[in-house]
Amino acid sequence: MKRILFLQFFDPAAYPPLDRGAAQLLERGCTVRFLGVRSQGTGAEMRLSAHPRLTERLISRPTTRATISAYFAAAIEELVRFRPDVVYCSQERVYPIGLAASFLPHVQTVLHEHDTPWLDAGRKRSLLVKARAAFARRATLCVIPQTERAITFAAETGGRRIAVAYNTPALSEIGPPPAPRSGPGLVLWHHGSIGPRRLPASLIHALAKTPDDVELRVAGYETISTYGYVDSLKALAGSLGVGHRFSYLGAAKRDDLYAAARAADVGVLLFDSNFIEPMAGASNKPFDFLACGLPLIINDTAEWRDFFGDRNLSLSCRPDDPDDIARVIMWYRDHPEERARMAQRGHQAMLDEWNYEQSFAPVLEALEASSSIGSRT
Structure with missing residues (x-):
């Protein structure tokens, strides 16, 4: 051996x-x-x-x-x-x-x-x-x-x-075909490394512009340089009156993360507008979310639009604009059938090409x- x-x-x-x-x-x-x-x-x-x-x-x-x-x-x-x-x-x-x-x-x-x-x-x-x-x-x-x-x-x-x-999941990590979540409203999901460049505070401001049945769940870990950032997001959510709609699940094993992601509706992938380097393909997060049956919210930039092309797996917005983020959130909330079809297409793309066996x-x-x-x- x-x-x-x-x-x-x-x-x-x-x-x-x-x-x-x-x-x-x-x-x-x-x-x-x-x-x-x-x-x-x-x-x-x-x-x-x-x-x-x-x-x-x-x-x-x-x-x-x-x-x-x-x-x-x-x-x-x-x-x-x-x-x-x-x-x-x-x-x-x-x-x-x-x-x-x-x-x-x-x-x-x-x-x-x-x-x-x-x-x-x-x-x-x-x-x-x-x-x-x-x-x-x-x-x-x-x-x-x-x-x-x-x-x-x-x-x-x-x-x-x-x-x-590309930083894709293994085939064994890709779950079964997605089934629509039962229940009203919309559950947004984000996991992975957490910091202001990867999970902007503008998302909390956007959450405050949506109805009470929209929820944001976050899991993952802070690094030494971002320690305390989750607490600042909790404080911001509380000050905006949406503390009850923002949940931090902490760091968890990948299987547990995926199980929690499958209980959500949409994966949120918003990088700082001036992020230090190209991330489309390098970021684990969009592939993880698609593998769990979640369509995406992504940056409205050429990098991300070109990567996903016309696959119809995502909607884009300006990551520093709460109104634009809220616009996309509301579209997903109000179009559950289209959202489900996007989830199916994303899941199939993971099986066909975006898996670590191929990467x-x-x-x-x-x-x-x-x-x-x-x-x-």
């Missing part, structure tokens, strides 16, 4: 694509080990999917400098003791390790960049820029979750073996081409 070592300077449980990719490698008889950094905040409650051939080691986070030193020492130890056949790197801080591993005999390397790093200033940053580019050129495969980002990545690094892998296929093909992993068991 081949050994796969996943390296990332964060908690891998916070990144579902890592869990899903590991699951497909495990299905092919591989042994998987993760070396990460323990989460702080509400994200610390998340866990990777259990499997007898999957193990995990998390470094604590006393200070940034101490954590980096401890992580690099642990990575060297893992390379020596675990002796991986594939080193799978998912964050710029670990790219120097991946670059070094690419020179080891009979070891393949994968660079999977979930978020584009900010690497434009300072001596340390300059070294990471160089390591990123060198690793990109040597890696067996570079994996980027978004098409525009992949084009930029190639231009910045000179990497040529690049695959775009991760280029990675498996690249590794199998050199006989690093076996066939599906």
Whole structure:
């Protein structure tokens, strides 16, 4: 059985694509080990999917400098003791390790960049820029979750073996065909990482402009930089008189999140208008919502309109305009039959093309081409 070592300077449980990719490698008889950094905040409650051939080691986070030193020492130890056949790197801080591993005999390397790093200033940053580019050129495969980002990545690094892998659910996570929820009104749903750029306060203001039978439910986790944001949304909802229509369910396992999502009507996906990078394809959220039978509310921008095209799975609005958000909410509330048809189309699209078996296929093909992993068991 081949050994796969996943390296990332964060908690891998916070990144579902890592869990899903590991699951497909495990299905092919591989042994998987993760070396990460323990989460702080509400994200610390998340866990990777259990499997007898999957193990995990998390470094604590006393200070940034101490954590980096401890992580690099642990990575060297893992390379020596675990002796991986594939080193799978998912964050710029670990790219120097991946670059070094690419020179080891009979070891393949994968660079999977979930978020584009900010690497434009300072001596340390300059070294990471160089390591990123060198690793990109040597890696067996570079994996980027978004098409525009992949084009930029190639231009910045000179990497040529690049695959775009959308952050979609696995087929096993896609639920049964959606059935309309019984009951009046409308239940809006949002889950995942929570912060002002991913769940704008304008949504609470929009909620206050809708009838009392419209409800917003939110689940997920805050990061260190966004800790306390949910409390601010609760306070805002209370001040606007809609506190009873805003619910925060906390962080939960993915199965529990999906079960709660299936009890809603519409998935809300509104990013800050000046979000730092393209997200269509890279964000887990729209795919999660569609898999649970929810049509979408998305940003009224070319990026999102072009991605979903004329599939009729979503309605768009300006994310900083409560009146425009309320307009879309009311359309969904007042058109339950059309909403149900949109849900059916979205669910079928997930089964046909937007699933992680298809997203991760280029990675498996690249590794199998050199006989690093076996066939599906």
